[in-house]
Amino acid sequence: MNSSTIERPWLNSLLVIRHGRLLFERYFNGFGPDDLHPVYSVTK
Secondary structure, X not given: OOOOOOOXXXXXXXXXXXXXXXXXXXXXXXXXXOOOOOOHHHHO
């Protein structure tokens, strides 16, 4: 099994931003760009 087929139920989205530009954006497990994600203490 390669890394692109491994299940990650805890991963809802992956965004890569560099120098203020969005380089990569992908959503998983039925989530999309309009879904809210709990951030808890990430923003401290």
